Amino acid sequence: MTATISRPVTPEDGLAPSPRLSFAPTGSAPALLDGAWWPRSRDLDAELPALAAVLDPLWGRITRITVNPGQWPVIPRKVPLTGHVVKVGWFRAEQDPHELLLLSYHVGRWNLLVVPPQTPPAEAAWLMAAASDPTRTSTASTLMEEAAHLGDVAETDRTVEAAWDSEGGHETSRPVGPARSRAATAVPPYRTPRA
Numbered sequence: 001m002t003a004t005i006s007r008p009v010t011p012e013d014g015l016a017p018s019p020r021l022s023f024a025p026t027g028s029a030p031a032l033l034d035g036a037w038w039p040r041s042r043d044l045d046a047e048l049p050a051l052a053a054v055l056d057p058l059w060g061r062i063t064r065i066t067v068n069p070g071q072w073p074v075i076p077r078k079v080p081l082t083g084h085v086v087k088v089g090w091f092r093a094e095q096d097p098h099e100l101l102l103l104s105y106h107v108g109r110w111n112l113l114v115v116p117p118q119t120p121p122a123e124a125a126w127l128m129a130a131a132s133d134p135t136r137t138s139t140a141s142t143l144m145e146e147a148a149h150l151g152d153v154a155e156t157d158r159t160v161e162a163a164w165d166s167e168g169g170h171e172t173s174r175p176v177g178p179a180r181s182r183a184a185t186a187v188p189p190y191r192t193p194r195a
Contacts, residue, residue, distance in 0.1 A: 028134035036131035
């Protein structure tokens with residue numbers, strides 16, 4: 001596994017990036033996923049404080065977060081927030097590798113698809129929309145497989161298009177239209193007019 005860990009932007013840098021999130025519409029029927037989170041790195045120490053700070057006012061005080069350790073190189077035990085500490089845990093077999101579970105004693109639980117940090121923007125946008133769609137019944141791993149399949153199809157389409165362009169916009173392996181006989185397409189010989 002390759003870990004992507006970058007130095008987080010801190011308030012001293014003048015910019016604190018907000019978490020990239022999408023949520024299912026409020027009041028929609030419960031689904032397997034409540035939305036998606038697209039972190040900028042695999043560094044939970046850097047990523048979780050901003051995530052919990054955004055979700056606390058929306059969902060009530062977040063008290064615990066769990067992840068699958070297969071996707072994270074280091075899992076902190078606690079994440080400090082303003083006014084409280086969020087405990088972080090992990091489950092290997094019991095939790096989908098592409099899912100983040102958030103718990104609040106007052107409100108309940110939420111399951112978010114974790115879009116890998118290195119995901120191309122178009123694929124990440126599709127994943128975030130799919131995870132927020134209340135009519136979908138896919139697990140986080142199933143959505144990741146669907147996105148990979150869609151990416152493969154898109155790559156095949158780009159390859160075919162590149163071949164098309166490199167051949168002058170026409171396919172050389174098969175005829176463009178129905179075969180015509182020579183007699184039907186023969187041009188009559190040129191005749192000079194008589195004076």
